[in-house]
Amino acid sequence: MNKVKRTWQINGEEHQTEIPPVRRFLDVLREDLGLKGTKEGCGEGECGACTVIVNGEAVLSCMLPAGQVPENAEVTTVEGLEKTPGGRLLQAAYAEKGAAQCGFCIPGMIVSSYAMLSRDPSADPARIREAHAGNICRCTGYEKIVEAIQSAAEQWPAGTKG
């Protein structure tokens, strides 16, 4: 099969890959690049566990052919969050509020939170719920997740993308 060459900035580091363009971006991250923090919960775009950020947009990596991730794209996965002040804030809030139970939805969930707050650091629970409606969690009932995001939003570093 034809392969394409891509260079991406993943979590602030440059990665060069040569991949079949139809390979799922999720598999490229997990299997080719060893970034196993991103999870597969359904493989069909329904659960949000595979959420990553590509050029500022939260996307479902299980539905994304790697060939469609543009050259020089900036990619953030759960592993990259701790390199940013906003990401660290979210991680601390999730931990402190008890937002993670089994933790399997969390990489996708917290990446969605980071994408949302980077654009709209709002602590309004309705907006938070709306922005996370595509991230399914079977453990928590979402209450503590919403609380954690609210608490991170209240302290969100002003004027930054996080």
Added chain:
Amino acid sequence: MVMAVKELGTLHSVGKGIPRLDADEKVRGLAQYADDLNVPGAWYGFVVRSPVAHGRLRGLKKDPGFDWSQVVVVTPEDIPGNNIVDLMGRDMPFIAHDVIQYLGEPVALVAAASRHLARVAGSHIRADIEELPPLLTLQDMVARYKEDPAQLHELASQTIRKGDTEKALSEADMVVEQEYSAGHQEQLYIEPQGMVAIPESDGTMFIHGSMQCPYYINPELCETLDIPPEKLRVKQSAVGGAFGGKEEFPTLLAGYCALLALKAKRPIKIIYDRNQDILYTTKRHPSWSRYRVGVMKDGTIHAIQTEFLLDGGAYTTLSPVVMYRGILHAAMGYRCENVAIDGHVYRTNTFPNGAFRGFGAPQALWAWESMIDELAEACGMTPHEFRLKNCLHQGDSTPTGGILRDSVGSPTVLEKTLERANFSEKLKQCSHGRRGEKKWYGIGLSFFAHGSGFTGDGEARIKAKVALDLEPGDDGKPVVNVRVSSTEMGQGTCTILPQVAADALSIDIRHTAYPMPDTFKVPDSGPTVASRTAMVVGSTIFSAGKKMKAELEAFVSAELFDGQPVVLEQDRFCGSYGDKEMSFEEAAAQYLSRKGSLRVYDQFKLPEFIKWNQKTFEGDAYPAYAWGCNVAELEVDTLTFEIRVTRVTSYWDIGRLLNPVLAKGQVEGGLVQALGYAMLEKIEIKNGKYDADRMQTYVIPTTLDIPEMDLHFVEFPYEHAQPGAKGVGEIPMDGLAPAIANALVQATGIRMRDLPITPEKLFQMMHEEKTA
């Protein structure tokens, strides 16, 4: 009680909302779930399945045109031991060899270097099957039961008898009869099932993966693999949710991997995709209940007669025990001296149904708590008056004649919830399907208990074993490792057990740790099920901690403090002469360097006064009960019939709260799962297949479906198992569906007796009512 309070006086971890000890690795994406394990040289396994639900297997055909040299195939002839899954009934083979009992039953296993190749190879194997007529649905099962139960294949049955129910029914002022049913529910943990089997050079088979109960897989696999238990090592990876779905099922997956690994002589990994996971794993049993209840004019319950049926699926597995818990909750919560309950599990040709949070109690309570409202109405009483009049109090007897001796949260949780929700006032505001309104409002109540721990003498038989190891940690500093087979699957084991250990020792929780269970390192504390970890395993850890404390105090006294009496308190050893003190860390390091590591064992003992007859189901069905009460409020859109639960108010007595933040998380998550069970989650069988086999078609609650939740605890600690927890894992799942159905009656006048409660059904029933 006095004793209990004194003992607990020094606690300082228990009762605090300490963040989970695994939170850091989970929020950083570092936790290693089954699919994240790096297993060099692993091949991927694939299960070849029967395309029909019932039939006789005549043989397998391997496509001669396919290159079989690059794959490994396992059929029953390759199984070294017995082709039997050692669960109850011992009626299920690992790989079918004769009769096919469900669609998707394994007929062969395949492994190859890539997932894709394994799948392709699997598609080149055809099972030649002579089809037989299948029994697929609960509805058909119940129809046959009503006609003549002898037509059904019974997998288990059990009765409960108290007093003279037939006579009491004839004495009653009124007899109310009703039937209820509920469908499948899929656990839908977000991490699909996954397992790895690694054959080691010394003949050990190492099973590593997503599971609730390492000591199920060992010994269950030993017979099949024909290896002794000491050659089977089972270790848990991080578990991305389980809810019962990873209780008995992982034995199957471990078996598939291990059988392939033996033949391929290399590690084998199987990770189900979502579609396989929904189609080919256990689900909550569909259920049917029929009640005849005799009440007196004053609202007293005089006689309860009920049948409780479960659709077991194809094989026995855990169904008998699920049914036992069902019948033990089917008339629980209220005073009545005449009770007759008949429980049955029948075979259908679907994947065997199994463990799911609540384990039969949600099905039983769905029916019983709906029935209670119907009884109240028949007596001309409000739902709360009727419950307050009949509910059990301390000293009363349960349907099996057990006495509620202590730690009884009834009627407190009921009274407090009613008050908090302003139930009696709001009940008057309900719409009752009035014409001309845009929205109908309704409020509904449910009240229930959940037995803590195994049913009956289960805990006495299992005798949960635990160990605490004082040993050097990764950083060289002394650490107290909690060694139990109780797993962390999101519910909080990895935090509450160290909390309990820390308090028993009176040390800072940072000196404790919970390593992932590995059967080569931990004793058998029993499975992580039945809301038993906090109460049973927790209390055993507590007493092990006390033993370790005494041992360390003796050491410090004899070897460091010149023989003076020593107490370990608040992380410090203090000599009684007041001149010597040493931190736990320093003294423990001294212990390690002088004597090496220290292991302390302990074992759970049921209080002697707990008596149970497993044949007649008489006596104390559980050592203790947790109690809960839900008030649900909802709105129905009168145009679309959309039903929206707006608010849930509840109080819970789960004994001592070990960690309020984690406990509340359990209640929130459990209520939302119960909301899904009540209103969203639905699998039907169309053309012999489940109609929901993906997350797009099997819909569970999202952030947008969540009602406001007003949740509170009252503590009635269980004093016979320090520090007094009664378990919270399952009870939140138990009672929301009936509260919603009861609220729906107040909103619309329509009584829904089949789960889930959907706008389509409501529309249909309102339409039928109009035309009737």
